[in-house]
Amino acid sequence: MHLVVRPAPALWLFLPPRRRCASFVVSYDGSASLGHVVQAVGIPLTEVAAPDVDGARSDVSHRPHDGAVIELRPPPRPQPLPDGAGFLLDVHLGSLARRLRLLGVDTAYGNDAEDAHLVDQAGRERRVLLTQDRGLLMRRALWAGAYVRGHGADAQLADVLDRFAPPLAPWTRCSACNGELADVPKQQVADLLEPGTRRCYERFARCTSCGRVYWRGAHGRRLDAVVADALRTRPPWRS
Ligand SMILES: [Zn+2]
Secondary structure (H helix, E strand, O other): OOHHHHHHHHHHHHHHHOOOOOOEEOOOOOOOOOHHHHHOOOHHHHHHOOOOEEOOEEEOOOOOOOOOEEEEOOOOOOOOOOOOEEEEEEEOOOOHHHHHHOOOOEEEEEEOOOOOHHHHHHHOOOOEEEOOOOEEEEEEEEOOOOOOOOOOOOHHHHHHHHHHOOOOOOOOEEEOOOOOOEOOOHHHHHOOHHHHHHOOOOOOEEEEOOOOOOEEEEEHHHHHHHHHHHHOOOOOOOO
């Protein structure tokens, strides 16, 4: 028994080179679900929309018949975030975490987290786990997750914004700890500032969690540049 798999080009990065083509055949035991077949070829279920079987919309719990043609495509973009959900980033995505926080996106990040802890935290805190580790996305217990495309934080940020279109609120969140920022009068933080900063800036905010001080100006320009770049960059894999 066999199945014919037709993956959209946007999914080819998950496949071994010999299968990066419009169509390939896999052997089939007659009892596995579509979801099992999809993950067995290397594609996490978080990265596919409901598949078509012989041209009709199906779902991943379906058991296809011998010789069925399975069409796979990525989820449509933007993909709605589960209500109120933030993100949880794995250990390799620290630069992306800081950028998302600069834009005010609720982003948890732990630099010592093990896989099982990440999966547990994502479910407990209702966060979408962002990672470039396919094995992590294939864990059964995962509440919600997504593969981050791109090398480097700028490309990765463009991908996340394009995929989920999260609401942005620059200048509201601490890039170091994800805490919320609150405006603070200059005299309250004057002792913490370098003389040059004290001289040049008037508007300050402080993280309500870790106490880190932010000032408009240098940070503001950086934020503007991050936002402008992110919105201008259309990911090359966007079909
Ligand atoms: Zn903080």
